[in-house]
Amino acid sequence: MSAVRTLAFRRFLHEVGPVDAVGVEERVAKYGTRSIKRQAKVFGLKLAASMVDLTTLEGKDTPGKVAALCAKALRPDDRDDGGMSCPPVAAVCVYPSMVAAARRALGPRSPVRIASVATAFPSGQAPLATRLAEVRAAVGAGADEIDMVINRGAFLSGEFTRVGDEISAVRDACGQAALKVILETSELETYDAIRAASFIALRRLRPGDFIKTSTGKTSSNATLGNNQVMLDAIRDHYLASGVAIGMKPAGGIRTAKQALTFLIAVKETLGDAWLTNTRYRFGASSLLNDLLRQLEKERTGAYQAPYRFSEATESY
Amino acid sequence: MPSAPARSVRRRRTPTAPELIFGNLWEFDPSPETADPKLKAQYDLLIDGRFVPARRGARFTSINPANEKALAEVALADESDVADAYAAAARAFPRWSRLPGSERGKYLFRLARLLQDRAREFAVAETLDGGKPIRESRDFDVPMAAAHFFYHAGWADKLTYAFPGARHVQPLGVVGQIIPWNFPLLMLAWKLAPALATGNTVVLKPAETTSLTALKFAEILQEAELPPGVVNIVTGAGATGAAVVAHPQAAKIAFTGSTEVGRHIMRATAGTGKRLTLELGGKAANILFDDAPLDQAIEGVINGIFFNQGHVCCAGSRLLVQEGIADEVVARLTLRLRSLRVGDPLDKNTDVGAINSGEQLARIKRLVAAGVREGATLYQPPCALPRKGFYFPPTLFTGVQQSHRIAREEIFGPVLSILTFRTVDEAIEKANNTAYGLSAGVWTDKGSRILKLSTELKAGVVWANTYNKFDPASPFGGYKESGFGREGGRHGLADYVTLS
Numbered sequence: 001m002s003a004v005r006t007l008a009f010r011r012f013l014h015e016v017g018p019v020d021a022v023g024v025e026e027r028v029a030k031y032g033t034r035s036i037k038r039q040a041k042v043f044g045l046k047l048a049a050s051m052v053d054l055t056t057l058e059g060k061d062t063p064g065k066v067a068a069l070c071a072k073a074l075r076p077d078d079r080d081d082g083g084m085s086c087p088p089v090a091a092v093c094v095y096p097s098m099v100a101a102a103r104r105a106l107g108p109r110s111p112v113r114i115a116s117v118a119t120a121f122p123s124g125q126a127p128l129a130t131r132l133a134e135v136r137a138a139v140g141a142g143a144d145e146i147d148m149v150i151n152r153g154a155f156l157s158g159e160f161t162r163v164g165d166e167i168s169a170v171r172d173a174c175g176q177a178a179l180k181v182i183l184e185t186s187e188l189e190t191y192d193a194i195r196a197a198s199f200i201a202l203r204r205l206r207p208g209d210f211i212k213t214s215t216g217k218t219s220s221n222a223t224l225g226n227n228q229v230m231l232d233a234i235r236d237h238y239l240a241s242g243v244a245i246g247m248k249p250a251g252g253i254r255t256a257k258q259a260l261t262f263l264i265a266v267k268e269t270l271g272d273a274w275l276t277n278t279r280y281r282f283g284a285s286s287l288l289n290d291l292l293r294q295l296e297k298e299r300t301g302a303y304q305a306p307y308r309f310s311e312a313t314e315s316y
Numbered sequence: 317m318p319s320a321p322a323r324s325v326r327r328r329r330t331p332t333a334p335e336l337i338f339g340n341l342w343e344f345d346p347s348p349e350t351a352d353p354k355l356k357a358q359y360d361l362l363i364d365g366r367f368v369p370a371r372r373g374a375r376f377t378s379i380n381p382a383n384e385k386a387l388a389e390v391a392l393a394d395e396s397d398v399a400d401a402y403a404a405a406a407r408a409f410p411r412w413s414r415l416p417g418s419e420r421g422k423y424l425f426r427l428a429r430l431l432q433d434r435a436r437e438f439a440v441a442e443t444l445d446g447g448k449p450i451r452e453s454r455d456f457d458v459p460m461a462a463a464h465f466f467y468h469a470g471w472a473d474k475l476t477y478a479f480p481g482a483r484h485v486q487p488l489g490v491v492g493q494i495i496p497w498n499f500p501l502l503m504l505a506w507k508l509a510p511a512l513a514t515g516n517t518v519v520l521k522p523a524e525t526t527s528l529t530a531l532k533f534a535e536i537l538q539e540a541e542l543p544p545g546v547v548n549i550v551t552g553a554g555a556t557g558a559a560v561v562a563h564p565q566a567a568k569i570a571f572t573g574s575t576e577v578g579r580h581i582m583r584a585t586a587g588t589g590k591r592l593t594l595e596l597g598g599k600a601a602n603i604l605f606d607d608a609p610l611d612q613a614i615e616g617v618i619n620g621i622f623f624n625q626g627h628v629c630c631a632g633s634r635l636l637v638q639e640g641i642a643d644e645v646v647a648r649l650t651l652r653l654r655s656l657r658v659g660d661p662l663d664k665n666t667d668v669g670a671i672n673s674g675e676q677l678a679r680i681k682r683l684v685a686a687g688v689r690e691g692a693t694l695y696q697p698p699c700a701l702p703r704k705g706f707y708f709p710p711t712l713f714t715g716v717q718q719s720h721r722i723a724r725e726e727i728f729g730p731v732l733s734i735l736t737f738r739t740v741d742e743a744i745e746k747a748n749n750t751a752y753g754l755s756a757g758v759w760t761d762k763g764s765r766i767l768k769l770s771t772e773l774k775a776g777v778v779w780a781n782t783y784n785k786f787d788p789a790s791p792f793g794g795y796k797e798s799g800f801g802r803e804g805g806r807h808g809l810a811d812y813v814t815l816s
Contacts, residue, residue, distance in 0.1 A: 014607075018761050020781050023612025033451055035347035035664035043342055232611045235336065242334040263342075268655040272341035 028224035063101035070105035072312035103142035122215035198233035221251025250283025364404035365544025401548035408545030417473030424469030447670030461505035467788035468509035487515035489567035497523035593801025598754030601747035602632035630755035680729035753795025
């Protein structure tokens with residue numbers, strides 16, 4: 001199998017081009033040296049908050065926990081009267097069984113969208129029919145967005161067409177719902193593989209869909225490096241086809257500083273048109289309160305204690 | 317009024333084709349580095365451990381190229397001051413050279429640590445005086461300068477191990493050193509550290525547009541209690557440099573600068589018995605093959621030419637790109653250029669700062685005009701340059717031919733000439749078809765090709781899938797009109813000793 005895999009991979013890599021790991025790391029290190037102050041910082045912090053997919057993905061999730069999450073998503077800053085200090089987040093992200101609860105909590109016409117992981121998240125190791133049924137169930141229960149996982153087993157054994165066909169099947173099952181394709185970068189291991197997987201997904205997606213780094217369930221999650229490789233792929237695909245796909249790094253982004261650095265990568269790679277929550281998201285939960293904390297610091301000049309901000313999530 | 321060259325925007329795609337917008341939706345607020353550079357209004361010469369004015373009392377003004385404002389008055393040394401400096405260095409030599417290596421090493425360690433202690437202050441001073449972005453002086457120049465002192469401090473007591481087979485490693489005596497304006501503090505470190513580690517004493521002349529960090533370093537020499545006369549610093553322009561070269565007491569001249577001045581120095585030292593090392597100009601080829609990792613190669617090409625506004629002797633000023641990907645590469649380069657930030661060097665977000673002097677700016681404009689005249693196509697991204705100060709936008713030339721002046725002469729500015737090639741042999745031939753031979757870059761995914769080119773390219777340094785990487789342990793220097801002698805590593809030490 002490995003010979004087949006190597007050949008298929010090499011052929012595909014030749015088509016989309018390789019990635020130099022040292023060069024990528026060097027490039028992204030420069031984003032960290034950008035210095036964002038005053039108005040630019042406030043703008044960046046609010047933008048980041050508006051891009052958060054506030055997430056809870058645990059076996060112990062309950063409708064009550066999801067309701068608390070939804071309330072936080074609608075009004076991140078509990079002392080905020082008119083929604084001036086912090087906008088609502090982009091979406092809540094839950095398991096399919098919690099979608100109905102989220103819909104009840106948010107109401108039918110909410111500014112906050114409901115994203116549901118599906119397709120036997122996080123492993124994806126279920127028959128395709130089962131995965132598709134899960135997608136349909138989540139959409140039926142009211143999900144606006146579906147976060148699917150790719151079939152890493154198929155990818156690593158060189159069955160790229162199968163990986164792509166499964167994405168197409170899930171896309172069709174989504175109907176009107178937007179699709180986010182999780183590559184699970186830590187299981188692909190190399191930047192070359194991440195670039196290849198990005199293109200497999202990009203070529204199957206519709207405008208308004210996303211590619212996403214990780215499930216948050218493995219040892220390493222979103223990094224500036226894999227974010228950059230995926231942004232580069234999105235740019236190449238857009239310039240070649242005109243189809244604009246969004247990007248969602250997920251897991252491991254816990255601080256406002258990190259989020260701003262990711263946004264600088266977006267600004268300098270894809271430009272202004274991607275600085276919106278219809279094209280860029282953060283899969284995160286504890287990030288939100290750090291953004292609020294930094295916004296409050298910009299407003300008052302002093303850092304507040306963590307307990308001053310309402311807690312409705314746990315780390316992700 | 318000299319008119320700016322006409323802008324021609326390369327339109328590769330039709331207007332309906334997808335475009336990326338690098339606009340002002342998220343404009344960064346100014347973020348100036350605020351550390352105090354602790355500059356004095358007046359600087360004197362460092363001779364025999366003391367600051368003394370020039371004998372004739374002459375001074376010149378050092379300005380900030382970013383806004384053309386005066387920074388300080390600097391003493392202008394003439395022959396008599398240079399003679400004083402040599403006399404002091406000669407008096408200091410016997411004791412300094414007989415000091416145990418471990419003791420000399422202690423001084424060098426001390427210099428390195430003191431420089432690190434005052435890193436921010438030196439970074440700001442370097443940026444004010446030379447115009448380079450604070451990001452570079454902070455992250456590259458100052459740390460690298462300290463690294464050179466640390467590295468050579470380690471060699472001071474191990475010199476016999478540096479040269480296996482040699483029984484005696486002897487210093488040369490008094491060394492005259494002349495350094496350029498592109499990396500003022502770093503070049504000072506490249507020169508002083510090996511000379512001091514091997515037991516020589518020094519007369520150093522900084523470039524006239526960038527004397528301030530050397531004079532600030534003189535304060536560190538005093539703070540470190542380096543014995544008087546071991547390092548003497550004389551400031552001034554060409555005449556001062558000529559006096560440093562001509563002085564009979566110089567056992568060696570070490571020069572970094574232009575090939576033109578290098579020729580003068582070579583003539584002046586011929587037949588005098590003075591040893592000589594020259595690190596001169598370059599016209600490096602950055603060779604981009606069609607199998608290269610493109611995004612990283614683009615980043616490397618950008619870094620290779622726009623680092624320090626292209627004021628780099630090893631700048632990758634010629635891009636040789638394989639014909640099949642030429643359009644793609646040019647499109648990506650123009651795209652990348654639009655997110656480069658040009659402006660106030662003190663702003664932490666500035667990528668390309670100010671040109672070092674009005675004179676250099678005029679030279680860049682002259683050569684760019686020649687490029688347009690000779691038929692190459694110019695691209696400059698839309699960018700607002702500050703009204704005061706010396707600035708030049710990042711510039712690409714496509715359709716450059718091997719015979720164009722912009723492909724042959726060193727521009728020493730943010731100007732990239734793009735040429736194409738078809739085969740590996742053609743790339744090698746074009747890369748070597750230059751009077752210079754300082755550095756080259758190779759971008760390919762194929763390891764065997766890297767090995768082949770590293771031996772076929774006549775350049776002192778060949779970088780593979782990276783560019784502008786330096787390390788104190790790695791020797792640096794050129795072929796042909798890029799000079800001779802090496803700096804850094806054991807090879808660099810060898811140029812400051814006699815072996816027996």
